[in-house]
Amino acid sequence: MSSHTSHLREPLVVGNPTLAQISDDVCAPMERKPSGLWWAAFSVAFTVMIIGLSAIGYEFYTGIGVWGLNKTIGWGFDITNFVFWVGIGHAGTLISAILFLFRQKWRTSINRSAEAMTLFAVICAAIFPLIHMGRPWFGMLWVFPYPNLRGPLWVNFRSPLLWDVFAISTYFTISAVFWFIGLIPDLATVRDRAGTRIRKKIYGILSLGWSGSNRHWVHYETVYMLLAGLATPLVLSVHTIVSMDFATSIMPGWHTTIFPPYFVAGAIFSGFAMVLTLLIITRKVLNIEHLITINHLENMCKVIVATGMMVGLAYATEFLIAWYSGSNYEGFTFINRAKGPYAWAYWTMVSCNVLSPQVFWFKKMRTSVPVIFVMSLVVNVGMWFERFVIIVTSLHRDYLPSSWAMYSPTWVEYTTLLGTFGIFFTAFLVFTRVLPVIAIGEVKSVSQFAKKGHAKVHPSASASGLDPEAMTDDEADGALEVSP
């Protein structure tokens, strides 16, 4: 229950701001003119986005022959980037849904921006399967089952690639709905403090007439919990299904049952790194360091070291099973990964993902913002290489040595990858300008300011151990209740 004043935990919001101050601090970046820094960042991101979109346009116009793929390596940057971006998105859902179900109150400061990040990352991810169809204006419709004039010929529900279509589109839709439902009360806050008519109008429409009515809050809290309960298995299913794109094939290096948990851990790992990259910049630029505190960053570092170890365990397990299975092909694939022509990629992956996160065992490192920032970039590089290693090193040495090949991505592929970063950051920068980057209502519910009564009650309760008399009724009820 949010109203407990614990003596063991540090406060989630530093400096005990009043409720009005929280509204002011979160809304300030949306209400003032953007800073020079924002414009600089936006110009760079927007330019990069345009370059990326031009590369995609060129690829549409000419055909996917402009990529460096060949007969042996049929999946390269396209699917690597797809899996990379989907993985990035997973941290948002983990923070918003799974930490909610586990009553992790510290999520309240970071869930809004992490969910926004999820949406933008999934958009970036969805670009790649679409453009790798070559003629997406056909393919993007044909992947959905609808009555058509081709028979009707239906999609193949036995194919993991089709499962992926359902998983990704459901994931995007539910994440967007969850995000919007979370935004409604905050949009009402923004509406009620809007200075200009046009702002009042726009936020008035978006906030759907939210009045703060407690009858509505009861329904709202229920739906929030239901969506969290639905999103939790959903996020696990999404990367499970993405991993099945590989695991249900008979490619050595792909054909393994460890893939679903391994991919999910890797997704959370990379996603948290991206959340850290974004939030370290955001909290600094928007002056909200008392709301997104060093404790939040430290908690995320703990998640990174834990998931990094899981990923490391998966790498080791793959090797063990390749040897233990006695399959020549599996054995060769893994020795080739570590010692073959792409060994540099493999060892980049291992050092970025398994070795370097170990610095987070030290509190000094976990609480140093520059170290965290550098590490978040390192982890993202490592996780991008993980997908590259899985896809390209498995494909480049297939069953037939005469078709062995190497993969050299072209400028079009590099620019497209770069362009998705442009899309991602452009979207995020716009988001920081038009929507509250922190869930205002949720942060208020964990701040101590409006709970003076509880603060009076609790020191006595802790002095006499667990004194049920000192606990008010609503605290006792609240212990079992849902709070976002």
Place this chain on the structure above:
Amino acid sequence: MSRELKTFLVGVFEEEDQIIAATRAVVGAGLPVHDCFTPYAVHGLDHAQKLPRSKLTYVCFGGGLLGFLTAITLQVYTQGIETPLLSGWPLIIGGKPFIPLPAFVPVTFELTVLFGGLISAAGLLAFCRLYPGKKVPLHIDGVTNDRFAIALDPQGQGWNEARARKLLTDHGAIEVAYVGETA
């Protein structure tokens, strides 16, 4: 809409504990509570106000069930049904059965979640009658920012203005005044 606009006696508070205590007192005294308004979900206030549990959990279950049935029907029909009257287009792929239930699990799961989530969200908007462009009926300054308010219904049963004012003020209301609906 030609709904008659009503006027309520509104008590405004600054702390969540005060509004919980005040609501409990007002409900206990049998005064007619129209609603409470708070900037965030105040836990315990629903009990104080004696609100029933939300029925949206049933809506969610129904939505999930609908998604589940849709997915099964869609997959079995398109992949496995071939009769003169009703026909999908069964294809032999990899020599596998036409209706392999394990292979249908992922899509079935996704559609269950999709329908469950979308219908719950739609249910929330319907239950609370929220829609784009809706005007807030009873506008009380600050309840989306840092104020907590109780609105009492003077036309309700058991109305006693003196008692209501006293209870609200005793529990720390910084302002007690009549506020009329505007939409």
